[in-house]
Amino acid sequence: MNQQEVLKIIRKAIKNKDTELDLSDNNLTIIPSEIGELNNLEILYLSYNNLITIPSEIGRLKSLKALYLGYNKLITIPKEIAELKNLKGLFLNNNNLTTIPSEIKELKNLEIIYLGYNKLISIPKEIIELKNLRVLFLNHNNLTTIPSEIEELKNLEILYINNNNLTDIPKEIRELKNLDCNNFTTFPLGISNLSSLQNNLTSVPKKTVNLEKLHNLFVPLFIIIFILSLLGLKIYNNYANKKSCELKNQNNK
Secondary structure (H helix, E strand, C coil), X not given: CCHHHHHXXXXXXXXXXCCEEECCCCCCCCCCHHHHHCCCCCEEECCCCCCCCCCHHHHHCCCCCEEECCCCCCCCXXXXXXXXXXXXXXXXXXXXXXXXXXXXXXXXXXXXXXXXXXXXXXXXXXXXXXXXXXXXXXXXXXXXXCCHHHHHCCCCCEEEXXXXXXXXXXXXXXXXXXXXXXXXXXXXXXXXXXCCEECCCCCCCHXXXXXXXXXXXXXXXHHHHHHCCCCCCCEEECCCCHHHHHHHHHHHC
């Protein structure tokens, strides 16, 4: 779809006061600045294109509730995104992002953020100001640490951090719903709601016995004897199940 065709669609949507616009899967490389004139827009689909950036005018969409930008080639997000005060869902998965602007803290109504499959090396601490956040996907990035302040997201129900470069997780994080296929070398105490741990642990604290919701724990063979002394856990050999983890990773791509 060329720029003239895109402009025609946008102008028609402006005239009709549309609340939803789908420009996904059109091989777009640029979004015209006129996108900012869609004052009534609540849902905007821009996924599956070839976008490297999005215009700052995106911040003028005051009514926007959901913004889909997944499966593009985005390397930056304009700070004007902070103007989207009514935004509840932000989908930025499968791009080339290395950082997220700290201005994201202004999106107070945000409930869902998809940042999986990017190149993120860090997460801004300001994310803790998103008090309504329920779902946070950080999987398949280049993260080496997770800020301990994330514990302040009291409404967080789902946190995906699998397939990063993590070697440890802060002990403050206690409500993880999916935590697998990382390179953990230590296991923090107090985490009681993990549903899956599929990592390379070299040590496990005795209080692991309190993990009532834990279904699977993958550990090296040489510490299985120690683990067997702990009650209530279902133990598998880490190396024997390495292929299953790799297969899951492939299926997620």
